[in-house]
Amino acid sequence: MQSSSRNLSMTQVLLCGAIIVTLSMGIRHGFGLWLLPITQAQGWTRGTFSFAIAIQNLSWGVFGIFAGMAADRFGAFRVIIGGAVLYALGLIGMALSTSGLMFTLTAGILIGAAQAGTTYAVIYGVIGRNIPAEKRSWAMGVAAAAGSFGQFLMVPVEGFLISGLGWKEALLVLSAAVLLIAPLAFGLRENRFGPGQTPAREQTIFQALREALKYPSFQLLMAGYFVCGFQVVFIGVHMPSYLRDKGLSPEVASYALALIGLFNVFGTYAAGALGQRLSKKNILAFIYLARSVVITVFLIAPLSPLSVYIFASLMGLLWLSTIPPTNAVVAQIFGIQHLSMLSGFVFFSHQIGSFMGVWLGGKLYDVTGSYDIVWYIAIALGLFAAVVNLGVRETAIRRPQPAPVPQGA
Numbered sequence: 314m315q316s317s318s319r320n321l322s323m324t325q326v327l328l329c330g331a332i333i334v335t336l337s338m339g340i341r342h343g344f345g346l347w348l349l350p351i352t353q354a355q356g357w358t359r360g361t362f363s364f365a366i367a368i369q370n371l372s373w374g375v376f377g378i379f380a381g382m383a384a385d386r387f388g389a390f391r392v393i394i395g396g397a398v399l400y401a402l403g404l405i406g407m408a409l410s411t412s413g414l415m416f417t418l419t420a421g422i423l424i425g426a427a428q429a430g431t432t433y434a435v436i437y438g439v440i441g442r443n444i445p446a447e448k449r450s451w452a453m454g455v456a457a458a459a460g461s462f463g464q465f466l467m468v469p470v471e472g473f474l475i476s477g478l479g480w481k482e483a484l485l486v487l488s489a490a491v492l493l494i495a496p497l498a499f500g501l502r503e504n505r506f507g508p509g510q511t512p513a514r515e516q517t518i519f520q521a522l523r524e525a526l527k528y529p530s531f532q533l534l535m536a537g538y539f540v541c542g543f544q545v546v547f548i549g550v551h552m553p554s555y556l557r558d559k560g561l562s563p564e565v566a567s568y569a570l571a572l573i574g575l576f577n578v579f580g581t582y583a584a585g586a587l588g589q590r591l592s593k594k595n596i597l598a599f600i601y602l603a604r605s606v607v608i609t610v611f612l613i614a615p616l617s618p619l620s621v622y623i624f625a626s627l628m629g630l631l632w633l634s635t636i637p638p639t640n641a642v643v644a645q646i647f648g649i650q651h652l653s654m655l656s657g658f659v660f661f662s663h664q665i666g667s668f669m670g671v672w673l674g675g676k677l678y679d680v681t682g683s684y685d686i687v688w689y690i691a692i693a694l695g696l697f698a699a700v701v702n703l704g705v706r707e708t709a710i711r712r713p714q715p716a717p718v719p720q721g722a
Contacts, residue, residue, distance in 0.1 A: 372425025396430025454585010
């Protein structure tokens with residue numbers, strides 16, 4: 314039996330964490346495939362669907378802060394189990410929704426809360442506590458690559474389920490599959506959070522939060538992550554409809570999303586591995602700049618299935634590759650005691666960007682009949698994020714040391 318101070322093995326953490334992220338992120342990445350089937354069947358506008366997914370991203374960000382606090386205080390496995398149950402209920406609610414409000418409450422708020430408890434911030438907290446700093450960025454890259462593999466694996470499966478069973482039945486099948494996360498959570502159960510165990514802390518939650526929010530580099534990381542959320546969620550949700558509007562078949566969109574997931578396996582792993590050797594802020598600046606370049610070329614080039622697949626492959630390399638260096642910088646600056654919570658706060662900024670990207674995509678499409686304006690915004694924001702990340706300082710924060718206690722006191 315492990316002692317309370319003994320860490321979980323790296324293999325156990327990465328295996329269980331990777332499968333959890335694969336399921337959670339894999340299902341989430343396919344939600345864009347439901348946009349047209351649901352809006353056509355229910356008689357809703359794309360704005361109605363987009364608003365619910367936008368609320369999902371915002372809910373994920375808000376609940377992610379509290380999920381991170383709970384995971385830092387009580388351990389990740391309880392939070393993950395709760396998230397798995399909420400995920401299943403949310404998918405069932407999506408299938409049974411009869412109004413835009415009910416769809417927003419289930420697909421939006423409920424699944425957003427579920428994702429907060431089953432994705433990166435919580436898993437990275439376990440990685441930070443159990444894997445040494447010299448391998449931490451690499452391990453975060455492995456976990457992020459698992460989420461990318463989930464997209465490659467799950468998006469075609471979700472497309473097959475929709476076409477073979479129908480969109481409602483597909484959601485019900487996924488609601489059962491997502492419950493596999495619950496038993497995997499026990500592989501991340503840390504003895505340091507057992508009965509009578511209280512992890513030692515130098516700071517309270519509010520002290521750690523106040524310190525981070527006042528620190529300029531933390532603010533710059535949050536600004537960059539806002540852009541990440543805007544770009545990837547706009548593309549992930551609206552690209553299938555964009556391609557359909559341009560006359561391409563639904564299969565092209567499914568293959569494109571799968572390619573994003575496949576190439577993101579390599580991109581996120583590479584970003585995590587390079588983060589052990591190179592400046593993480595420079596890696597982030599390059600990723601954001603490269604995204605703007607790739608989107609620009611995609612819009613200029615003649616549209617065809619081949620151009621879509623090339624775009625998807627290149628974007629895949631850049632898709633979630635921001636996650637390992639961003640979270641590794643947070644751990645490097647502030648330490649690991651409140652890593653899940655601070656990662657949750659950075660991710661909240663990401664989700665505000667996600668909200669804006671998916672909502673603006675639907676709103677401006679309904680107003681203008683085109684996605685062009687949102688594509689241009691995504692390009693401009695990528696250039697902005699490249700600049701702000703160059704200003705990040707990666708060195709550990711220097712906290713004032715307590716005054717020495719006089720001898721004999």
